[in-house]
Amino acid sequence: MAYELRDWDIVSGVGITALGVAAARAVETSRDDALVRDPYAAEFVRAAESPVPMPTGAGDVAHDEHCWSLMSVFLGLRSRFLDEYLLDSCAEPAGASGTRQIVLLAAGLDSRTFRLPWPEDAVVYEVDQPRVLEFKDDVLARSGAEPGCTRRAVPVDLRDDWAAALRGSGFDPGAPTSWLAEGLMPYLPADAAERLLTTVHELSAPGSTIAVEYLPGAGSALADSSVASRLTGLGIDLASLLSDADYDPSARLAERGWAVDEVTAEQLAERYGRSFDDDLAELAGNGRYLTARKR
Template sequence: MPTRAEDVADDDRRWSPMSAFLGLRSRFLDEYLLDSCNGAGEAGVRQVVVLAAGLDSRAFRLPWPHGVTVHEVDQPRVLEFKDEVLDRSGAEPGCTRRVVPVDLRDDWAGALVGSGFDPAAPTCWLAEGLMPYLPGDAAERLLTTVHELSAHGSTIAVEYMPRMGSIFADSSAASLAAGFGIDLAALLSDADYDPNARLAELGWAVDEVTAAQLADRYGRTFDDGEIAELAGNGRYLTARKR
């Protein structure tokens, strides 16, 4: 995959629409994090947890308010690679950053608390690009653990895509996926899990927006029908623990 804009050919229809789609997601979730942390008075959350953080660089690029700590949870090799790249570039975080090298299939809650996470303090959780890969039971365990670790006033943002398996199996999106040289359908879960319903069941107040609605909000359009199909399936929910 290309790593720089100049590596993308002008006639390559895969990357420009995909970058627009990912840009919508990034902007919405950036705003969610900063809104949660910039709340007035004691409402401003000072504890952020990025689940399956991957190469997420928000600890470095967002204008965090004073006193915020960002915990990045992911597999050790992923975080080691990211730290090597960041160290070479001389990057400095704009907050207190704590890496939590643990697989989400293991005792990640214990590792998170061990990194200094305080379950008694409100938390701003982020699950971006994670739910579509999880079987239903794994997604259920993840949200249940988040609930158990969350104090009153905590928030969470979750990206999910209902019917993702069927979209790649029987639609024009399958040809788009094939163009990446990766069997995306094999990586994604075929479970039609609804985190919205689960969080509501646990007592969280939930709001939801679609990727298509975000495109309208931010003034973007998708000329490529295959990308538009994926965007129309994307869901972003934000919830607050009452």
């Protein structure tokens, strides 16, 4: 599977899914009732010169292109929920300071460091492939983007010793951390997912939090010919990229003593006043988002 590739860029391997996510965010951003506003998403798509045509706004999506319409809803819900998770984790509950150390695992083209209202003393670490971060930094620099807090890029493959690279960038395992694994777990084999969560657990001080997206049954849904045929409009072979591993991060974190909550994509749609079309609703509606706090 593509996860076995080394050193991919933004238009190859799993990297192209990050570009697809940016395109979906760009479509959502252009809507009057957008759930998320990402002023850099369209710039990433334009700069990538992808071999796969991708939209930079709702005007690029034809009425019968259900794939990109669905993806924009799905990514709007996901981005809004995880934005709120990160900002809530940095808030100051009950007189205690919230976390000021944030780690975005497989950060891709995530622009939260630039678009969210962070506390001034927050430090955001963005961990991803060197060439993905290089592309991202170049586009953001040409766009005149300025981070809302201290930003530290950590160019490392998550299959290598990323914990050492993170520490080398100034990460303090003795301080509470807010972790984000968005758009990552569905691509990992079970053993890789287990190693990732084990490392996060070992690096997390009490009071640390994590948010994880996962898609149980995604492999089976993509094996269905009708679902697969409707996904062809994306131009990305998701079936070859997603893992078919039956791994439950919610249960594994709970076993390690984390207090876990979970919400589905369908529940988020109800919360934020959106709905899925019948097309691909089974796949998108199967999304799970867990948030957890280390006791």
